[in-house]
Amino acid sequence: MTYNFDWSSIARAWPYLLDGMGTTLFLVAVAMVLGVTFGTVLAILRLFGPRSVAMLAAGYVNFFRSIPLILTIFWFFFLVPLVVRAITGNPYFAVGPVYAAIAAFVLAESAYYCEIIRAGIGSVRAGQFQAARALGMTTAQALLYVVLPQAFRNMTPALINQTVALLKDTSLVYVISLNDFLGAAAKIGQRDGRQVEMFLFAAAVYLALCSLGTMGVHLLQRRGAPSRR
Structure with missing residues (x-):
């Protein structure tokens, strides 16, 4: 049995596919920026916070790193509205798919970014932090002006790798009917009876x-590697 490929549906569906890609890139950008921000706070709390706060931050990180991301998405889309309705008595409260996806991705990704940032801070020699403190800087100033700039430079490849993983994970929003790139491709394929072509195109x-992300990581690693003579 042979299959006759017909790629014309891709050409006709470009506006719809671009709209889906826009949703995917929006989710990646928001989750990356907020995830790195919250992840940095979590990493600092784990390393420099009081013991009780550090334990809470560690518990948060371990919890979200242990829970499947798709389950977190389901929680925010299905469970959170039920809880809020029960508390507020508002039977019409709902969390849209966009807000549910953003909340799930930010909370989950901040846990992963936290571990990367914590390792990046650990890669900076402790003597530099101590020297900054000896010069009269506060702990916050030493972290902001001395430690974090070097840490982010060291961990940039790992951050890019995690963002690449995030890009792939955004395809999970298809289960809550959010029209991302994969969701748009699947709907067009089902409409035109060309699922094979659309899924192959989405994979490509x-x-x-x-x-591209992997090439960027390799380039940064080569630039950061010590020269050998």
């Missing part, structure tokens, strides 16, 4: 984007 696009 994800492969190209992830390959």
Whole structure:
């Protein structure tokens, strides 16, 4: 049995596919920026916070790193509205798919970014932090002006790798009917009866984007590697 490929549906569906890609890139950008921000706070709390606060931050990180991301998405889309309705008595409260996806990605990704940032801070020699404190800087100033700039430079490849993983994870929003790139491709394929072509095309696009990220990581690693003579 042979299959006759017809790629014309891709050409006709470009506006819809671009709209889906816009949603995917929006989710990646928001989750990355907020995830790195909250992850940095969590990493600092784990390293420099009081013991009780550090334990709470560690518990948060371990919890979200242990829970499947798709389950977190389901919680915010289905469970959170039920809880809020029960508390407020508002039977019409709902969390839209966009807000549910953003909340789930930010909370989950901040746990992963936290571990990367914590390792990045640990890669900076302790003597530099101590020297900054000896010069009269506060702990916050030493972290902000001395430690974190070097840490982020050291961990940039790992941050890019995690963002590439985030790009792939955004495809999970298809289960809550959010029209991301994969969701748009699936709907067009189902509409036109060309699922094979659309899923192959979606795979090629994800492969190209992830390959660009991987190339960026390799380039940064080569630039950061010590020269050998």
